[in-house]
Amino acid sequence: MRSLLKGVSGVRWGKLRDARESLASDIPPLLSRIAYGGEDTARLAIDELGERVCALGFVVAEATAPTVPFLLELAGAPNVPCKAELLELLEGIFRTDNWHSSAAAAGGPRRTGFKEQPGWEAASRAAVRAGRPIIEGLASSVRPEEAEAAHKLLRAMDEVPAFPEI
Incomplete structure (x- = not known):
């Protein structure tokens, strides 16, 4: 049996910043709590992780x-609880355009302090798009809350355009 989160140790979390401007070294334990905790533990970890990678539901960071x-x-894992909540977090990450909008309104990233942030959004959106096969699989879940959240994310992926160059 393949273990979950096998590649998490390959990320240099201590060098990345989360949406709280803290080092992202707390992200792997939160992921583990989702993977191996019960439903209540997973739900709390998803909430905390959401604030770390998509603060306020619209601010992504370097670690996202x-x-x-x-x-x-x-x-996509078979025995992980709270898949609908995971999909909702992924949708929030996908829809985020706060940094792009702010930089564009200010005349572009070179004219503001937003130099890396639009790239974080673009990379995060691309990472969600790369998971489309997993999301499509969840769209046929027998659990209505999972299927609905997956369909909602797929619609967003079809409707939300790529980021424009700024």
């Missing part, structure tokens, strides 16, 4: 894109 493949892995 590296976290997305693990969120997708957990969503």
